[in-house]
Amino acid sequence: MNLDLAIVDYWASSGRSAWHQASAGAKIVLVLAVVGSAVFSSSVAFLASAYGLVWVLVLASGLPIVPVIGLATYPALFTLVFIASRWDGRWETAAIYLLRALCAGLAAVWLVGTTPYPDLFAPISRLVPRFVGDALFLSYRAFFTLANKMVRLSVALRLRGGWGRGGAMRRLSNLGQGMGTLVLFSFERSQRVYAVMELRGHSGRVCGCRHWSASTRLDWVPVALAALIVTAAVWTRGAP
Amino acid sequence: MSHLHLPDGVLPWWLWVSGFLVAGLLLAIVSRRHRNDRSDRLALVGALSALMLAAMALPLGPLGYHLSLAPLVGMLLGGGLAFVSACVVNAILALLGHGGVTVIGLNSLITGLAAALGSRTYRLMAHRARPFWAAAMAAIVGMVGSLAAWLVVVGIASSTPAPGELIHAEAPHDIEDVVLPRDIHGIVWQRFGRLVLFSFPFWIVGTLAEAVVAGGTVRFLARVNPSLLPAHAREPERIGRQSPSPSPP
Numbered sequence: 001m002n003l004d005l006a007i008v009d010y011w012a013s014s015g016r017s018a019w020h021q022a023s024a025g026a027k028i029v030l031v032l033a034v035v036g037s038a039v040f041s042s043s044v045a046f047l048a049s050a051y052g053l054v055w056v057l058v059l060a061s062g063l064p065i066v067p068v069i070g071l072a073t074y075p076a077l078f079t080l081v082f083i084a085s086r087w088d089g090r091w092e093t094a095a096i097y098l099l100r101a102l103c104a105g106l107a108a109v110w111l112v113g114t115t116p117y118p119d120l121f122a123p124i125s126r127l128v129p130r131f132v133g134d135a136l137f138l139s140y141r142a143f144f145t146l147a148n149k150m151v152r153l154s155v156a157l158r159l160r161g162g163w164g165r166g167g168a169m170r171r172l173s174n175l176g177q178g179m180g181t182l183v184l185f186s187f188e189r190s191q192r193v194y195a196v197m198e199l200r201g202h203s204g205r206v207c208g209c210r211h212w213s214a215s216t217r218l219d220w221v222p223v224a225l226a227a228l229i230v231t232a233a234v235w236t237r238g239a240p
Numbered sequence: 241m242s243h244l245h246l247p248d249g250v251l252p253w254w255l256w257v258s259g260f261l262v263a264g265l266l267l268a269i270v271s272r273r274h275r276n277d278r279s280d281r282l283a284l285v286g287a288l289s290a291l292m293l294a295a296m297a298l299p300l301g302p303l304g305y306h307l308s309l310a311p312l313v314g315m316l317l318g319g320g321l322a323f324v325s326a327c328v329v330n331a332i333l334a335l336l337g338h339g340g341v342t343v344i345g346l347n348s349l350i351t352g353l354a355a356a357l358g359s360r361t362y363r364l365m366a367h368r369a370r371p372f373w374a375a376a377m378a379a380i381v382g383m384v385g386s387l388a389a390w391l392v393v394v395g396i397a398s399s400t401p402a403p404g405e406l407i408h409a410e411a412p413h414d415i416e417d418v419v420l421p422r423d424i425h426g427i428v429w430q431r432f433g434r435l436v437l438f439s440f441p442f443w444i445v446g447t448l449a450e451a452v453v454a455g456g457t458v459r460f461l462a463r464v465n466p467s468l469l470p471a472h473a474r475e476p477e478r479i480g481r482q483s484p485s486p487s488p489p
Contacts, residue, residue, distance in 0.1 A: 008336065074337045075248070078246070079247045082397075087434075101247040101249050104248035108336070129268055131270075137286075139293065142290035143294060146294040150294040172449055189287050194279050
């Protein structure tokens with residue numbers, strides 16, 4: 001995964017395309033339509049078309065192509081294990097499994113690449129218990145600090161010989177001790193965050209943001225595309 | 241990749257829908273149980289979930305091999321809160337194409353089981369073994385449990401017909417054209433066996449890595465700040481390892 005989350009977060013907050021301006025709610029509807037249609041469809045033609053359509057969305061959003069290809073092909077690694085185990089001599093079966101995973105994965109990457117996380121998490125936090133929704137926000141906020149610490153830890157381990165000497169077990173044990181410093185940091189950080197929350201009058205919910213549902217002039221486009229995709233999926237049901 | 245995330249589109253719909261329902265139910269129970277906790281517990285869940293994500297950002301070899309830290313987080317937070325962490329981490333990962341969107345529930349149950357078993361085993365082992373070995377054993381038990389759950393899920397997936405088979409089965413041809421194999425049990429076991437064969441070497445390496453890292457982390461915490469370890473799992477310093485006190489004259 002490397003630091004993909006930080007990169008994608010940068011795309012979402014710095015992008016200026018029309019898709020970045022569209023409301024999170026409309027884009028979530030579109031992505032749910034793509035993912036739902038993909039996992040229920042067994043038509044290679046439909047899945048290939050839907051995958052092509054999501055690529056058009058990615059290109060229209062101005063997301064950098066090479067990193068997106070890296071992220072979007074990641075699900076293929078996992079899917080190949082399943083394809084190999086279920087290999088029945090038909091390429092159609094392999095193509096269906098692969099396209100389903102690629103289509104859903106690319107749609108998710110497009111969504112997070114065009115939607116800032118407060119807008120993306122706000123509707124999700126409405127669907128899950130409050131404790132979980134708040135944990136989602138706090139985890140995302142804490143990730144960037146901890147990821148930087150993790151990179152520094154990795155560099156420090158290499159520079160001080162903790163990663164190069166000894167066998168694999170020795171290296172992993174050193175990594176574990178390094179991880180211990182990050183656990184300590186996490187505990188201290190949680191105490192600081194708690195103090196800040198108390199100071200700011202934490203009311204029991206981390207984000208009451210409603211920006212995600214604020215409709216824009218462009219919202220009809222993702223909703224219309226969602227309807228088109230679902231109709232096409234139903235239409236091509238049973239087709240090769 | 242000590243855990244193999246399930247991607248979208250490989251499982252029957254009723255299985256991933258059930259995963260969402262069970263995970264949702266567990267989340268509701270855990271949230272209700274912890275609704276009166278101080279906000280620092282919430283902040284801690286956030287910080288340790290972020291640590292799980294950050295640990296996954298550290299590649300340990302080819303193919304993006306990385307740790308999950310689920311058993312370790314289970315030892316530090318307890319099974320319930322660690323399950324919340326697992327859900328949060330899997331939801332964020334799914335948005336990056338790392339594990340499917342439709343299988344967030346199942347992936348969270350599998351990861352959460354590793355955390356819950358790790359937590360329980362660590363509490364049992366902490367008084368009986370040194371911190372490193374107690375944590376390493378707990379991580380191994382957690383990973384074995386999550387592997388068992390993963391095998392159940394993929395076993396069910398193996399027993400369902402592939403999309404190509406369904407197309408042929410639904411085609412309005414003679415019953416002889418139905419491609420569903422007659423020896424369905426043999427085929428299921430063949431598929432299942434292949435899946436285990438492909439994933440088992442990765443799992444072995446991942447489990448060992450998870451165990452050693454968890455052991456190293458807990459050993460460090462036991463030395464530096466034992467108060468961070470679960471209260472009833474803490475143990476006093478071993479007297480046998482200290483230098484013997486001089487006998488009185």
